[in-house]
Amino acid sequence: xxxxxxxxIAGVYEHPTRWAPDKSDYQIMGESARGAxxxxxxxxxDVDGLxxxxxxxxxxxxxxxxxxxxxxxxYLDGTNIGGSSFVAHVxxxxxxxxxxxxxxxxxxxxxxxxxxxxxxxxxxxxxxxAHASFISPYxxxxxxxxxxxxQRHMHEYGTRPEQLAEIAVTMRKHASLNPAxxxxxxxxxxDVLESRVISDPLHLLDCxxxxxxxxxxxxTSAERARDLAxxxxxxRGCGExxxxxxxxxxxxxxxxxRQSSEQAFRMSxxxxxDVDVAAIYDSFTITLLVTLENLGFCKPGEGGAFVEGGxxxxxxxxxxxxxxxxxxxxxPGMRGIFLVIEAARQLRGECGPRQVEGAQxxxxxxxxxxxxxxxxxxxxxxxxx
Amino acid sequence: MAExxxxxxxxxxxxxxxxxxxxxxEIVLQRCGACSKVQHRPRALCASCLSGDIEHFVASGRGQxxxxxxxxxNNAPGFREACPYVLAYVELExxxxxxxxxxxxxxxxxxxxxxxxxDFTAPDRDLAVPRFRPA
Ligand SMILES: [Zn+2]
Numbered sequence: 001x002x003x004x005x006x007x008x009i010a011g012v013y014e015h016p017t018r019w020a021p022d023k024s025d026y027q028i029m030g031e032s033a034r035g036a037x038x039x040x041x042x043x044x045x046d047v048d049g050l051x052x053x054x055x056x057x058x059x060x061x062x063x064x065x066x067x068x069x070x071x072x073x074x075y076l077d078g079t080n081i082g083g084s085s086f087v088a089h090v091x092x093x094x095x096x097x098x099x100x101x102x103x104x105x106x107x108x109x110x111x112x113x114x115x116x117x118x119x120x121x122x123x124x125x126x127x128x129x130a131h132a133s134f135i136s137p138y139x140x141x142x143x144x145x146x147x148x149x150x151q152r153h154m155h156e157y158g159t160r161p162e163q164l165a166e167i168a169v170t171m172r173k174h175a176s177l178n179p180a181x182x183x184x185x186x187x188x189x190x191d192v193l194e195s196r197v198i199s200d201p202l203h204l205l206d207c208x209x210x211x212x213x214x215x216x217x218x219x220t221s222a223e224r225a226r227d228l229a230x231x232x233x234x235x236r237g238c239g240e241x242x243x244x245x246x247x248x249x250x251x252x253x254x255x256x257x258r259q260s261s262e263q264a265f266r267m268s269x270x271x272x273x274d275v276d277v278a279a280i281y282d283s284f285t286i287t288l289l290v291t292l293e294n295l296g297f298c299k300p301g302e303g304g305a306f307v308e309g310g311x312x313x314x315x316x317x318x319x320x321x322x323x324x325x326x327x328x329x330x331x332p333g334m335r336g337i338f339l340v341i342e343a344a345r346q347l348r349g350e351c352g353p354r355q356v357e358g359a360q361x362x363x364x365x366x367x368x369x370x371x372x373x374x375x376x377x378x379x380x381x382x383x384x385x
Numbered sequence: 386m387a388e389x390x391x392x393x394x395x396x397x398x399x400x401x402x403x404x405x406x407x408x409x410x411e412i413v414l415q416r417c418g419a420c421s422k423v424q425h426r427p428r429a430l431c432a433s434c435l436s437g438d439i440e441h442f443v444a445s446g447r448g449q450x451x452x453x454x455x456x457x458x459n460n461a462p463g464f465r466e467a468c469p470y471v472l473a474y475v476e477l478e479x480x481x482x483x484x485x486x487x488x489x490x491x492x493x494x495x496x497x498x499x500x501x502x503x504d505f506t507a508p509d510r511d512l513a514v515p516r517f518r519p520a
Contacts, residue, residue: 122458133394133404134426137514138486139456139464144472147454155452155497199472200455247432248425248481252452252474372452372474373484 004267007094008225009233009382011040011218012341018182018211018330021115025054026068028110028214033069036216041229042104047218049075049102051093053085055111055118055333065108075102081242082368083281086217086337087378091238093219103220107340110214111332118333121207122198135373143207143284145370147199149252150286154201156253157301161201163308164285165192168205168327170313171282175324177314177354182211183328206285208326208335215337217344233344233362237268237381244374256377257294257365264363264379265296272296275381276359277346278318279339281367282325288312291365292320295379314354322346322354336366340380347384360384389470389486390463391506391514400427402441407515408508412444414479425481446503447520448477455492471495475517489518 013035015028023031029052037043050073052062062078075096079085086107093105122141153159169189175181187205195204225232241259243250265271272295280295282288289303297318298306306312312320323329323342330338343362345351362382369375396404403426406413415424417431418438430437453473459465471487473495487495488504501517 122460128392128395130395130397130400131426133392133396133400135484137389137391137394138472138484139389139459139461139467139470140472140484141456141459143458144454144456147456148452148472148474151454151497152452196457197455198458200457202454245426245482245484247422248483249476250482 003094003098004236005234006222007097007235008220008222009090009217009235009340009344010220010225010228011036011042011230012344013039013216014180014338014341015110015214016180017213019115020112020212023112025056025110025112026065029065029108030069032110032214032216033106033108036106036218039230040218042218044069044071046104047071047106048073049093049096049105051077051089051105051107052109053078053080053334054109055113073102075105081376083283083334084336084366084368084376084378085334087340087364087366087380088240090217090219090235090340090380091240091378094235094238097219097221103224105219107217107219107337109334109337111334112212113333114210114212118210140373141199142370143199143202145372146284146286147202148372149290150201152252153286153290157304159289159304161193162189163304164206164289165189167282167285167288167307167312168192170310171321171325171327173313174322174354175328178323178329181324181329182209202284202286208283208331209328211330211332213330213332215341217337217340231348232385233347234383234385235380236270236383237264237266238379239263239267240376240378242376252372253290253300255290255294255371256367256375257291257379260377260379261295261365264381268381270361270381274361275318275363276361277322277343277356278320278363279343280320280365281335281339282321282327283367285327287367287371288320291367295363295365314356319356322351322356336368336378339364339366343382347382387466389467392463394512394514396512399429403427404512406443407505407513408511410505412446412477412503412515413441414444414481415439415441423480425483444477444479448475448501448517450487450495450497450499450501451476451482452497453487453495475501483515486516487518488516
């Protein structure tokens with residue numbers, strides 16, 4: 001029996017908070033677990049697989065989390081490959097469920113990145129070990145690593161700042177339809193270009209916001225999900241990949257999404273033309289642009305033209321991040337879990353004013369790490385029931 | 386505008402030849418004795434064929450800017466005061482692309498493809514940080 005079509009996302013929950021100085025990361029995870037289990041009609045006692053990653057959890061964080069929730073699952077996965085981790089957790093959960101190693105997988109994230117004033121984009125002198133010493137002397141910031149990609153993309157393909165800005169404008173327009181989004185006032189291309197440059201060519205409004213937040217996903221077999229509370233969202237294909245500096249000469253414009261999506265599409269039997277809605281990690285405008293190319297929605301170098309004219313907006317040919325994404329809705333340090341949650345809710349048809357009408361096929365792609373230095377990618381293809 | 390206060394590199398036995406080379410004003414790369422592949426960063430074995438037959442050689446120190454960004458905001462001490470500074474990948478004549486800084490010219494004078502040459506900070510305990518300046 002193939003994995004494709006036999007695993008389901010049964011429950012999801014996005015914590016409504018964007019600012020939670022009075023909560024711990026674990027509390028946000030616990031409240032999110034309650035939300036996702038209520039969503040599908042299961043209880044905490046049904047959970048026998050636990051998956052989590054976080055920025056402040058430490059190397060044994062998933063063990064601490066199990067104690068916090070007084071869980072003794074038979075399957076544990078603390079994989080941390082950056083912001084894409086939770087997309088990868090869905091892959092891992094699918095494999096474990098398919099192999100009979102657990103029945104009900106709970107994937108959790110919670111973070112107070114904003115209220116703890118975590119310097120995510122533009123702070124930190126970097127580590128001092130032998131590996132970090134090839135990076136930390138030079139003042140690499142998270143924004144800077146993506147700016148290196150943007151500059152190269154502009155050089156090779158003539159991509160313009162206005163095209164990157166249109167991505168930010170589209171995400172903000174989507175966020176204006178999402179009551180939970182942090183930034184809901186609409187912006188223009190000129191607003192983006194006039195915002196201060198953080199790391200050339202990326203402006204402040206090319207960068208994701210920093211918020212608090214969290215979420216939860218319940219994954220189980222398609223068979224078990226049939227009797228649960230909400231319509232099933234079926235996993236059709238999945239893949240993971242990593243890109244790094246290799247032995248010294250990385251191609252910055254070929255990213256992990258290329259490899260992970262090729263596997264996911266192959267497994268699913270679906271093509272890019274079948275996708276009705278996409279949830280794609282938008283840490284920066286360039287992230288989304290170069291990911292669209294590597295996912296095969298357009299050819300390398302055509303991303304700038306692809307995002308113009310409302311194509312990735314609601315009502316366009318490929319609506320991306322109807323919730324407003326990391327650029328406008330929420331970005332508590334790591335964002336992959338929200339990609340899965342939004343895609344699942346879109347395929348269940350419950351998104352109100354930001355619903356993509358009749359969405360049947362959804363693509364999720366998470367990027368983790370720093371695009372220009374070392375990063376991971378994870379792709380899912382999902383269908384409604 | 387202050388110069389970047391570079392964090393001191395930490396060298397272990399795998400990377401010491403590289404950082405000591407910088408201290409002498411040389412870019413030192415590795416070549417595999419078994420498959421001839423050049424690699425950077427330095428490793429105890431060849432990442433292509435896993436041979437332990439690794440030799441070091443002095444590279445030309447010349448290259449060109451592969452990509453760069455003018456950093457206007459970095460809140461970390463030692464970098465904050467140096468903004469705007471240029472973070473870049475420089476592609477060496479020998480192939481590897483090094484993450485580095487471009488110094489010795491106005492940040493807005495830097496462009497992709499610009500020829501550059503290695504330029505080292507004053508050595509500290511025999512180690513130094515390699516940056517690049519216009520050739
Ligand atoms: Zn070799």
